[in-house]
Amino acid sequence: MKILSASRRSLLVGAGVCLLPIGQARAATLAATPSQTEGPFYPAALPADMDNDLVQVRGQQARALGTVLHLEGRVLDVDGRPVDGALIEIWQCDSRGIYDHPRQRGRERRDSAFQGYGRMMVGGDGRYGFRTLKPVAYPGRTPHIHLKVATSAGLRLTSQLYVAGDPGNERDGIFRDAARDPRQRERIEMRLASAPGLEAGAFATTMDIVVG
Numbered sequence: 001m002k003i004l005s006a007s008r009r010s011l012l013v014g015a016g017v018c019l020l021p022i023g024q025a026r027a028a029t030l031a032a033t034p035s036q037t038e039g040p041f042y043p044a045a046l047p048a049d050m051d052n053d054l055v056q057v058r059g060q061q062a063r064a065l066g067t068v069l070h071l072e073g074r075v076l077d078v079d080g081r082p083v084d085g086a087l088i089e090i091w092q093c094d095s096r097g098i099y100d101h102p103r104q105r106g107r108e109r110r111d112s113a114f115q116g117y118g119r120m121m122v123g124g125d126g127r128y129g130f131r132t133l134k135p136v137a138y139p140g141r142t143p144h145i146h147l148k149v150a151t152s153a154g155l156r157l158t159s160q161l162y163v164a165g166d167p168g169n170e171r172d173g174i175f176r177d178a179a180r181d182p183r184q185r186e187r188i189e190m191r192l193a194s195a196p197g198l199e200a201g202a203f204a205t206t207m208d209i210v211v212g
């Protein structure tokens with residue numbers, strides 16, 4: 001191994017620092033998923049079944065009413081690295097716009113075949129996947145899916161995902177605030193593609209969740 005003199009080393013280190021492509025480094029940094037309000041309907045008590053299939057509740061024959069959406073992607077940090085061990089949770093209303101929550105008016109009319117909440121922990125590849133419903137509007141809100149991410153390093157994100165192009169989006173103040181920056185908008189707009197290969201009538205979307 002060739003030993004470099006101290007002066008040569010410092011020259012190299014200095015050159016390295018000087019030549020660090022600051023602009024490029026910034027360009028490589030991903031926009032973080034914007035933080036948005038948790039809203040009033042995070043489960044007051046977690047359901048007995050809280051796996052990543054919200055369309056089927058364990059022990060029930062019936063499948064949730066509504067259009068199935070396969071939501072998948074990765075949990076990444078702003079440098080694009082998968083966040084091993086991140087816990088991701090989602091929750092949303094049923095196909096009638098009703099949450100499973102004590103504050104929900106008309107809760108008794110909810111679709112009990114819809115799990116309403118699911119969670120999973122991601123592995124080393126950062127990948128997550130939920131089988132859930134294409135979200136629907138309810139009074140005052142455009143369709144959305146709530147989410148939370150907690151990393152083992154203590155980072156926390158609370159946010160919401162929307163259906164790209166839904167006419168209600170631009171009338172929704174929470175969406176508009178989060179979507180003002182085009183790079184953030186990209187993080188919260190789900191582009192749905194029909195996915196008959198996965199399931200008849202279902203849609204699929206890929207959304208990377210960027211924490212940092």
Ligand SMILES: [Fe+2]
Pocket residue numbers: 039041141144146
């Ligand atoms: Fe909501």
